[in-house]
Amino acid sequence: MANDETHDIPAENEELAAEAARGAEQEAAQGAADALTGEEVAALCRERVCPACDEHQKAEDIRLRALAELENVKKRLEREREEHLKYAAEKVLSDLLPTLDHLDLALQYGSSDPACKNMAVGVEMTRKLFLDALAGHGLQPVGEKGQPFDPALHEAVSKEEAPGTESGTIIAVMQRGYRLKERLLRPAKVTVSA
Numbered sequence: 001m002a003n004d005e006t007h008d009i010p011a012e013n014e015e016l017a018a019e020a021a022r023g024a025e026q027e028a029a030q031g032a033a034d035a036l037t038g039e040e041v042a043a044l045c046r047e048r049v050c051p052a053c054d055e056h057q058k059a060e061d062i063r064l065r066a067l068a069e070l071e072n073v074k075k076r077l078e079r080e081r082e083e084h085l086k087y088a089a090e091k092v093l094s095d096l097l098p099t100l101d102h103l104d105l106a107l108q109y110g111s112s113d114p115a116c117k118n119m120a121v122g123v124e125m126t127r128k129l130f131l132d133a134l135a136g137h138g139l140q141p142v143g144e145k146g147q148p149f150d151p152a153l154h155e156a157v158s159k160e161e162a163p164g165t166e167s168g169t170i171i172a173v174m175q176r177g178y179r180l181k182e183r184l185l186r187p188a189k190v191t192v193s194a
Contacts (some may be wrong), residue, residue, distance in 0.1 A: 143188025
């Protein structure tokens with residue numbers, strides 16, 4: 001009977017003993033991890049046997065995400081900077097378009113008068129120099145007589161019958177349009193054949 005009493009351990013004490021054994025194992029593993037060198041800990045982490053592996057993995061994930069986000073921000077800022085530099089002259093060039101319009105009008109109405117012939121030649125030369133200088137900054141004229149109508153580049157002011165001309169062709173340019181590189185500054189106002 002005395003023998004039975006010594007082997008009868010209440011279930012409550014068994015659970016406490018098991019929990020104490022698990023705690024001792026964890027403390028021993030942590031102590032062993034603390035005693036390891038950095039290379040050994042890294043090797044254990046790669047093998048997923050390090051007691052602090054979850055914390056290491058979470059920290060590594062956070063670090064990698066932060067690096068990726070930083071790289072994305074750098075790329076976005078570089079794209080925005082390039083876009084800004086590419087179209088920096090847009091406002092100035094837009095302000096100069098009426099000057100080109102007036103030179104075109106002077107040529108249109110002044111070239112028909114013989115008394116203004118010399119002046120028209122000077123205006124034509126000035127217009128050419130002006131357009132060449134603006135072309136150096138990426139300005140390109142849009143809308144020529146005989147081109148097919150493109151609603152992305154042209155604004156149809158009127159539609160007229162034009163015998164011998166294919167439908168949808170520009171037959172007159174009322175106001176020339178311009179674009180800066182790929183960006184349209186102003187559409188050309190045109191008359192289109194019906």
